[in-house]
Amino acid sequence: MAMAAEAPKDSFRLSMLIFDTRYRSYTIQAVVLGLFVLAIIWLGYNVDRNLDARGKELSFAFLWQRAGYDIPQTLIPYTNDNVHFRALLVGLTNTLAVAICGCILATILGVFIGVLRLSKNWLVSRLMTVYVEVFRNVPLLLWVLLSYVILTETMPQPRDFRVTDEMLAAGEAPAASMTLFDTVAITNRGTNVPAPLLERGLGTIDLGFMSVNLTFLAIVLVIAGSVLAHRFIRAQATAIQEATGVRPVTWWKSLLVLFAPIIALLAALGLHWEVPELKGFNFQGGILVAHAFTALLLALSLYTAAFIAEIVRGGIQAINRGQSEAAFALGLRPSRTMSLVILPQALRVIIPPLISQFLNLTKNTSLGVAISYSDLSGTLGGITRNQTGREIECVFLMMAIYLSISLTISMVMNWYNRSVQLKAR
């Protein structure tokens, strides 16, 4: 067989860079790259001139200056004497807290609604359709603002909870009372929930660069140990099943291994709950959850749940009817058909769009800035930017952090996605 002749090298002419498709792509790329570099230089030159005109220069040193502002809700210790970097971390933890709680809540709610929407019950499926359409077609900001306004304006003031002697004598009830067996008080200032307290904490040790909370470490270690032990029990049961054909009963062992150690640890540490109490003009004790957090969480979960419900419904409907018919023909009960045949296949359809919903939810936590929730865009992009006047640094740092959160989530979820996808053989 004759070999294809090599392209003649000696006959290269300059005009081939434009007219020959073999070389044209190099020309185009060189031009694009050149334009891109020129644009970058032009933008950089403008930034330089603008900064000069305002007597500024780019520097991230402001991150180590005293912040000097208070943050209402912090998950890590923070006072206004801390540096701006610490405020950034507080904002980041607040963002992540809403994002994680929101993803969990929205998934539970969304799966529930998506399944109910497929129900044969006409009334229920219509009701869920209305839910999905209403929440999807109205801006998220409305749900955020509405939940915040309802929480701050319709909830009773702390003084409405007071029971005075005259009221006791007259047998009157106070204007408002605590919910959930007198443990949670929702006032117009926030939600007071009980706080877990330990009588005998293990304290912290200082490693020089950071301090480690030993109690936290112990709890994490015990839970990790329990999970490992549980896995071991299941692996052993599988081994026995493969050898003998009979799977030993393990559920009580698993329960014991999973829950007994942590309960024992908490009892040893002396866990008790500090219930909020009305003292003076306000509730004392417990944890005060800011309404901004509650409202944002509520709105994000309800809104995203509508989208997740659609994804779940689509995923289940995407499975061929023949699959469930085949499962019935094999004599599987409806519940086992769902768990062994439909769901494993539906999951493959559901997970990729679900990932993008999680990403959307995480990005949408930035709407908290509309109700002054101290998330990343409230601290770094809001007060820190305002106080230091470092717009470029703050905004780009904020974008970089959001971008890395997004990329991390999509990386983790894509890894999970690959593990459930069909392995093509």
Place this chain on the structure above:
Amino acid sequence: MAQGFTRTEMLPAMPPPVSESGTLKWLRENLFSGWLNSTLTAAATLFIAFVAWNSFPWFWHSVWNAGSLNECRQIVTASAGEGATGACWAFLRPWWGAFIFGHQYPVDERWRPVLAFGLLFAALAPVLFAGQKRNLTIILAVVAAFLVLTLYLASAPSLAFALAILGVLALLALAQVQPGKLLWFTLAFPALCFWLLWGGSIWTPIVAVAGFGVLYLVFRLASPVIGLAPAAGAGFVAAVLWWMFVDAPVADALQSAIPIQLLWIASDKFGGFLLSIVIGVTGITFSLPLGILLALGRQSDMPIVKMLCVIFIETIRGVPLITLLFVAAFVLGFFLPPQANFDLLLRVLILVTFFAAAYLAEVLRGALAALPRGQYEAADALGLDYWRAQRLVILPQALKISIPGIVSTFIGLFKDTTLVVIVALYEPLKGITHLVRQDINWKGIYWEPYIFVGAIFFIFCFSMSRYSKYLEDKLKTDHR
């Protein structure tokens, strides 16, 4: 042996059992087919009854005419008794104009956004219903009727009124003769819309559009001499030169020769749904070509182009829109020459366009990947060059299957326009509602304004999603 009795005629069919026919059957199958189903039905009924019980009296006692929230409450108490609740929609009387046009938009000029809104549909019609004479006629007739009514209500000057109606009637006539030519109006609409909304001299948009004419002219004249791609580049350079050096003097000269102008309205006077629609429509219009280019760049086999597109798309998709609005408000100014004077709305529009373009590029990428490989190969086999193959074979199919995605991107963008409140623009949801809630007469009102704004957003978004469903069904050419 007795003779057996044999029936000679058929008996009439028995009616089905009561439980197997009619309403009862439907009820039994759809609501009470098992204990779980019955429980669900009961729970849903209870829930609906609870909601209706609590909200119906509130809607029923609605007050439409009052001067303040307190007056509203007094009217409700007087008519429905002590302790009754009632919605108070009376705030809409002083505030509806602010909700629609923004509280700073000059009242005398409100006919301009109204006219632009009506013409928007006239401009969209040739795209949405290409070549369908009947639908085009219906839409244009509806636009004409809408404009007659609303321009009268907005008390437009009689000259503008007459010109607008004549213009729409001319379009209507054109639709009967040559419906294809209507696309020219669509192309001219952005400039017209700009002039109507912002005002100023009419020559500014005309001379700016003439830049595109220069581009085309240079391209046509140069392409036989130096080839397509260099000619396009030369045309682009010529247009940029036109905009940089020729544009402003020519516009000024024409304006002083033939002065035609509308009152100039600065961007910071825009607000309410006008602002949402301007941002949404501009964003989607300009992001569509940009998104197509980005998607093609991402599919391209040139590594540098591909990498730049991927970085752009993934960066924009990885950050929240709010951070991009922060960029528009606080950072973009640093990247422009010190003498450049971009106002806030323009900067927001640029960033919103980038945002929508990145999402559209992702939608289109999915569509391009979904096309069978054979389509690309067939286009190559026919000897089409890259742009012809894209324009004639690939993009028509890719755009068709990505319509649901494009529409849902647009719905998302339209909902996200409410976020511009973060950079202190008066969008309806927080901007204007906040003003209402700060008004001394309406302090303490919250359900009603949110329901009002939410309902309008719902109507827009819901009808768009229905339209996309209709289009999807109509364009479906495979027979499944």
